[in-house]
Amino acid sequence: MLVYGFINSIILALMALGFSITFGISGVANFAHGAFYILGGILTWLFLIKFGMPYFLSAILAVLIVGAIGALMYRFLLVRLRGLVLSEVIATFAIGIIILELLRVFGVMGFEYRLPSFIQGSANVFGTYVGIQRIIIVAAGVVLLFALYLFVHHTKLGLSFRGVAQDDHTALSVGINPYKVSVFSLTLGSMLCAFVAILILPLGTISVDEGYDVLLKSLAVCIIGGLESTSGVFVASFIIGYVQVLTAMYISTSLTMVAVLACMLIILLIKPSGLFGKYKEIEERI
């Protein structure tokens, strides 16, 4: 039970990771996150199944393409809207919808669309049988989260991400190029997103609704955990992950979303900026 909760939490954290890097840490809104996720999966599927390329190569290609799309999206769209946060959200969300619904129109549904697991079989972990795919996911998750923390707090690039989020004029005057940093953060976020998709999608089928789900969950994680905070992503995904698993087991499988929603609303009531939110509450804004 605890093991499932752990796995679920790591999965959530991974989903939220890409979103958190772009939005939480660099302030670049990418509400097409869910769309990129599914896109990454579909592209891999395309290369793998339709073109018959080796798994590894399809994965890398898909990740690169999604990253490129992210960069292009910034270059042509976001750069004109930079600073008008609302327009950014609306525009990226609209793009996400376009991608997802187009995929839906092309008939991306059903069992046919799935990515095979890396390795078949399961192993015994602390008394429960767990698929090896999931173990890989957890391992990757832990590594990535740790890497994220190091990156954001200790590397020059990571710090410049945060600088741009806080005030891009000041960042400019210190020698950081906000344009390049933002493009990079969006690209990195998108690539991460696609990579995570490839890891997780083998657990089920690729479906368009999953795309919206991913965005939902990433948003929930970031809101509960507080933006601009790496520990927030970590803690929040664990909270949500365990709440989901516990509700599924002890109350009913269908009420997991209710629990998550209630959780979010309660936390917002108590601490509006999220658990680890660093931005100040309304009383302290100028």
Added chain:
Amino acid sequence: MSIERRKERIDRCIKAYTDDIFCLSSVREISYLMLPRVLPIALILLLVFFVPLYWKKVMVITFVMSIMAISWDFLASCGLISLGHALFFAMGAYVAGALNYYLGLPVYLTIPIATFTGGAISTMLVFPALRLRGIYFAMVTLIIPLMLMRVVEATKIIGGTEGISALSPLPGLEFGIGISMVAMWVTLFSLRRLITSDYGLIFVALMDNDRAVEASGLNILWFKVQAIFIGSTICAFCGAFMTHYYMSVGMSAFALDLSIFPVAATVVGGMGTLAGPLLGAMVLGPLSEALRGLGTFRVVIYAALLVVFIVGLPEGLFHYLRRKYEQIERWVER
């Protein structure tokens, strides 16, 4: 580098006359002022009476959607950007449906009750997010209806995935058209009045600098609650109305395209004036109907138009047309 020519924008002569007392001096001036105000009303009345049956039904939906768009613009003028307008709609829709189905209340009771109850429930749901900055508020409002949709689907309450149907209808199509059109005009004019009144100014000030409003002795949380209540009640009316128009209510009440349409209509039409979203809805409504055959592809169209307008014509059609009407641009030698 010397500039050879520059573009100059100045008010038209007639605008300058009519801004002051000369507006009553002749038919020409009066008609200049009245035309933009009377023309849309006249057009809409004409359309309603002389258009074939199929398109009459489209008009009803368009009117309802334009009410939602106007309410979105109202909330946006208060600084509250909601990406989940479907929530307000759905609350009204479900309450009306439930009242009718489980309690057997007639239409003329369910709609008013659902309007206010729906508004109240929506306000309570959104309340925790009211202390957040604009962007986070938008994010939370995006999530709530989508989550609720999954909740309804999973718990199968109030009909679950199929929803409830066989509800009482409205007394006739003419009634439907009449009510929705009247509701639209009422919403538009009363909200416009509200925003310029002393009470409404507080909402506009909330958007500009909410700390100053708090420091002026007004509890901003309470005012935000009021703004949300007004906006959501209006949409709850739309939801309740549509429930009885279609005689059923289901998960589609939470649909994404109900949340996106008001945003798209406002962006296309022009933010801030409350008449802009009306224009936008009038453009997008029939357009989306004409493309009905494409199913969910409609959302793609809204979204695509949204992106095009946000990047290309961010001021929106209304502001653009007004600018053309009131000012001329020309190249001038230095």
Added chain:
Amino acid sequence: MEYLKVQDLTKSFGGIRAVYDVSFTIEKGSLVGIMGPNGSGKTTLLNIITGFLKPDSGKVIFKDGNITGLRASKITNLGIGRTFQMVKPFYHLPAFKNLIIPLSSPKVKRMGENYGDKDSISLDILEDIGFERDSSVPYKPASVLPHGYLKRLELARVIALQSELIIFDELFSGLSLAEVASMSPLIERFFEAGKTIIMIEHRLKELFKIANNVIVMDQGEKIAEGSPKEIMKDEKVKKAYLGVELKR
């Protein structure tokens, strides 16, 4: 009666002590200055007193009532008004409409019989503080007004509230000497009308001219309190502002 009493206020932001153990008392009808180098916690102190922040510990007592932790709008309605250092008017509204908001507050509404049509009252107030009445200046949207006018608008906001205790947060910042000279009489007028004033200021010459009493803060603590003359001689104050000579 101690008009305003601040007791042992402490507030930290994640490890940084913004305000530490600050206590002082203000008499009714006095003009008190608060000064200190940047970062000494003056604005945080102000935010705590006026309800925009909750202190970690300590109390604020106004007219024998405990106002610690009350909501800012409530404290404003009890009679404490404040200005903001970063002036941000309501950009979308014309200048005189800016004042409609404070005029709509519960406190002002309670003084019903003194007030009338809000538009004309706000035009009167604006004329009082230096906006030319017959020009179009009061009708312009607040976004086009220059800085000096914005400061006056901020002042007007507090006048409209009719507060008894007014706290100015760096009202004179960003103003030329001439503008300061034209605003000082307004403050003196308040003072003569019996209001209690607290001024947080960096421009010490102007402050010392009008203040009875000055409180000095540094690094979140109160380091001195007294009349302007005493403060100018105080060693700790000199050290905080000017530093100390190194002994070779």
